[in-house]
Amino acid sequence: MTGRRVCITGMEVLAPGGIGAKNFWNLISEGRTATRRITFFDPSPFRSRVAAEIDFDPEEFGLTPQEVRRMDRAAQFAVVAARNAVADSGIDLAGYDPHRIGVTIGTAVGATMGLDEEYRIVSDAGRLHQVDHHYAVPHLYNYMVPSSFAAEVALTVGAEGPSTVVSTGCTSGIDSVGYAVDLIREGSADIMIAGSSDAPISPITVACFDAIKATTPREDDPECASRPFDGTRNGFVLGEGSAVFVLEELESAKRRGAPIYAEIAGYATRSNAYHMTGLRPDGAEMAEAIRLALDEARLNGDSIDYINAHGSGTKQNDRHETAAFKRQLGEHAYHVPVSSIKSMVGHSLGAIGSIEIAASVLAIQNNVVPPTANLHTPDPECDLDYVPLTARSHTTDTVLTVGSGFGGFQSAMVLTRPDRSDV
Template sequence: MRRSVVTGIGVIAPGGGSREEFWQRIVGGKPAIRRISRFDPEPFRSQIAAECDFDPFAYGLTPQEVRRMDRFALLALACADEAFADSELDRSSLDHERMGVSLGSAVGSTIRLEDEYVVASNGGKDWVVDPTHVGPFLHHALVPSSAATELAVRYGAQGPAAVISTGCTSGIDAIGHAHTLIQDDEADIVIAGASDAPISPITVACFDAIRATSPRNADPEEASRPFDADRQGFVLGEGAAVLIVEELEHAVARSARIYCEITGFAARANSFHMTGLRPDGFELSEAIMDAMDRARLNPEDLDYISAHGSGTKQNDRHETAAYKRALGEAARHIPISSIKSVIGHSLGAIGSIEMAACALAIQRGLVPPTANLTTADPECDLDYTPGVAREVTVDHALSAGSGFGGFQSAMVFSRLEGK
């Protein structure tokens, strides 16, 4: 069986414009959440978000690229540049036919599509729109696969390229797809990760309608409270993470620095409800057990779990039940944390950001905390690492995710033997 490893990481997240800034932010447990600044949020129930201070020009992107692409695609390109540089791959010696792209996104070019519609419809007043009023690159925004194309063109990747869109599990699933491409001998290198920039009026209105986001507008830094008894919903975020996923022997042959190995991945659908979750956590627990089986691990082998931990009442209880069902008594002894308490919920991007956190936790022996966890929900009675980062030797890390539509995914990263 061909094995896949992570040799490069790039991250842009709220409060952190690079891999190192992101890591320092999450281990410091200081939430990067504030009143929405991209538009006037006053009409909305939830008026807060975790925004990235992202200037694409500061990352070397050109005016042409900025005009052509939505914010989510620009975030992906900037992260890929950091990941590629981190991997120290020599572009001149690559076999481009053996390089692929696997990019996840839940909502794609939301900002560009909404902005163009507002212009074309005269602020929503005209039912019949005039297409001459829209920009020349609207078709790029309509087709989510354009972001994977941009990455492929930038790096000359001529192998498989795809956008994976499975709601909030898109980031995990995109890395899982990369892992499968390498196992199946379809590629030796895959640029893999996810990006979303959903902070727009239409997105905020959608989540307001189902009361999924927190209305704690007066104290935004304390609004994201996974597993806390006083939680009131998740906080919308944005961001991206890109990993360089490489076949093990290919990486060893060039003496690459290896963060970790991808040892297990599994996904399930709950076939239950578009936004609801079964309280017993059955499908998520099945995905966790399958991923653990593929990694050939027992529950007591796990050293850290990066939780989905969205901060909604049903998710946190569902997830706690899933860990207990999948891991048994060992679930009570494994440090678990939710970095959404610090950087919010960036929808499809968050899974790849959480996998980046797992890779860094393995490398650095430190588990980030769950911020704002002051009074635990009695039904969420596992070790959710409240408040302060913890020094832990992490040889095996699990991340689990749930997405609207009934998607449930799990992935295991492991320290490479001898590293």
């Protein structure tokens, strides 16, 4: 590693209820929720019938009819977010060696919506056992390989450096950004376009989560269905979205007078090698990821001003990360505010980690901790300060954001205010 420091100089967020970073921040800082009964298809046959959907017209956001035809919805999200993040950074990528510009995009389920829809078409809504491929979209291969997401973003921004898709389940959105940071630090790239995208609200995804009872069956009040850390929680609410960032070496960004949102000071990931969906109750692996991220940032646990939790709203996950915070931070865990934005924008699987990084950056920018919506009945086993219902003004120089994914993946990232003292 070269020891180069890495910062965020541009970003864009496509999230339920708030397309664009400003609209996204307004939603979560006001404690509003974007969860509703599923409208993309008839959800009545399913156990879970609520989701956090985006009202997204691709042509309204600059995609051509050919691009819409070629790309799955999640790829469309990523391309729009990347274009807007580059514009937000003010960087002229044409002035840089394209071989020094890279792309990392995270996704958990790839082109799920496109594949689901194309199977419906080629099988005549399941009527044909032997499907007729002539009815498929011409670019069906792009739906089959998630690497097409990174390829589309690289094509959009003219990046000819490292181009990678990271797929580590629900930690993909943190891991893709963490990997991009490592590429800049080691000198393999100067600029990275990094983030994640998922659009999983399809019958096959809903059926899969129904089968393991991971999503909530609560539908009487969809806006209140996602209840992280609440004693009445009974599963997460599926979501969709994307967040993409422009990452640069800090001193280079300063020289060009770039707007610097935050420094990515530390990142680590671990696996529990335990169970595909189960979690050990002691939170040891997440605690270890937190420890290593803090070590990389050269900070101690008492420096953390806010924790952006994974906070999915499942019984075991919320207890697991509560235990991890206590295990690693000790007494400070009881004094630092913690919240889950999944209470407002749902769980967009591989995309949510990047969306939560964006929330963490905006918390630093605004010195405001977004709330955990729908937290009315605290779970005695989740006894930390989860900032219920209402945002809180709070000096926020250092944020810890964490993720937990099927397969036992546990990731942590430390973001700091860009004008902090040199470490």
